[in-house]
Amino acid sequence: MSEEEKANQIGSNTVNELVKNDKYGHLIQLYLKKDPTRIKKYNSIQKGNKIYHVNQDVAVCALNDDIYSAKLIKIYCIKDPSDTFIPIIQVQWYYSKQDLKIDQKLLKCISDKELFFSTHSEYLPANKIQVGIKVLTFEEYSDLEFEEETIFFSRAAIDLDSMEPRPNIKLWKKSCVCQLPQNPDLQMIQCDECDNWYHLDCVELQDQDITKIDKYLCPRCNK
DSSP: OOHHHHHHOOOHHHHHHHHHTTOHHHHHHHHHHHOGGGEEEESEEEETTEEEETTOEEEEEOTTSOEEEEEEEEEEEEEOTTSOEEEEEEEEEEEEGGGOOOOGGGGGGOOTTEEEEEEEEEEEEGGGEEEEOEEEOHHHHHTOSSOOTTEEEEEEEEETTTTEEESOGGGSOOBTTTTBOOOTTSOEEEOTTTOOEEETGGGTOOGGGGGGOSSOOOTTTTO
């Protein structure tokens, strides 16, 4: 081994300290800079009997032990000084309804199953992957007959400076007399004349009224 190679060797104490402090990003950068022969990049990773791929959406246990949704961006494996393999993933986080800083009135049009893709990424040990999820478009999600725990949807990203959706909610397609975007969580009724959708509470209807209506005309078409 040359003197230069010896100088670039990464010691076990350094590796252990970075892992202990959850500095996986620092560990990746250290190996890429000093000892790139001991780090490899992959397109997929197996956990149990499941295989996960780069660009797949997954549920991930974050370093605070809470479960969040993310996109799997990169997969690495480091061979440390003791020849132990350290699999590491890079994920890019989705944010959810409770993270938004918007007018309370606008929260009515945000679903509990709605995700907002961000530019916030993080390196984590690969065993933090919990399960694969699906992130559909708003239209695809609205067409589902049954709700599933691992299926979500997205129609906007999130601006991490303002914590508001991008594009802004004001630019989303609107419906109902309240002129707010649709929320798949809320029961709505479609006018048989104009085909627009209306929140039940906005047109003074209740859930049990739906089954009694053969043909619904909205307030505008009923004039």
